[in-house]
Amino acid sequence: MKANLSNLQDTKHFADFVARKLMPGDVISLEGNLGAGKTTLLQFIASALGISKQTTSPTFILFRVLPLVKSKRGIKWLVHGDAYRVQRQEELTEAGLNDYLQDPHTVTIIEWGNNVPNILPKRTKQILIKKDASDVRSATYPDAWGMLS
Ligand SMILES: Nc1ncnc2c1ncn2[C@@H]1O[C@H](COP(=O)(O)OP(=O)(O)OP(=O)(O)O)[C@@H](O)[C@H]1O
Ligand SMILES: [Mg+2]
Numbered sequence: 001m002k003a004n005l006s007n008l009q010d011t012k013h014f015a016d017f018v019a020r021k022l023m024p025g026d027v028i029s030l031e032g033n034l035g036a037g038k039t040t041l042l043q044f045i046a047s048a049l050g051i052s053k054q055t056t057s058p059t060f061i062l063f064r065v066l067p068l069v070k071s072k073r074g075i076k077w078l079v080h081g082d083a084y085r086v087q088r089q090e091e092l093t094e095a096g097l098n099d100y101l102q103d104p105h106t107v108t109i110i111e112w113g114n115n116v117p118n119i120l121p122k123r124t125k126q127i128l129i130k131k132d133a134s135d136v137r138s139a140t141y142p143d144a145w146g147m148l149s
Pocket of ligand 2: 038039040111
């Protein structure tokens with residue numbers, strides 16, 4: 001399925017939708033070129049989940065664990081990873097990511113997840129942000145989530 005992200009308001013609307021679709025244990029690979037808007041979407045998703053802490057990109061720490069103030073549908077933690085600078089896929093595993101990938105109360109969202117396909121579970125879902133020729137953004141997301149509403 002496809003969502004237009006013509007401006008930040010659209011990205012926020014899409015993030016609210018994603019936050020309603022996420023289930024505990026979900027792993028999302030958040031993909032798109034440099035500057036596509038991955039971190040921006042993730043910040044809006046975090047805020048829709050009620051996470052107050054500002055989620056800057058975890059450039060130097062591979063991933064960060066953000067607790068939900070109040071658990072939502074069994075989701076207690078959001079893990080925000082960024083595989084942009086990863087040299088070996090196993091770096092994320094060695095940093096302890098598996099504990100979170102396997103945790104039934106955690107949602108894991110990895111920017112540049114396409115860089116680390118071998119360490120992500122088979123059930124990993126994809127959100128892909130693209131910019132068209134006139135720099136208008138859109139996101140593709142799992143069909144199972146249905147129409148953006
Ligand atoms: N839907 C949108 N409409 C307009 N501007 C946007 C939109 N989404 C993001 N931006 C802007 O694009 C810029 C890059 O966004 P962001 O840092 O989220 O991209 P990114 O994909 O995480 O980049 P990187 O690949 O460096 O991690 C920011 O200035 C942000 O405000
Ligand atoms: Mg980013």
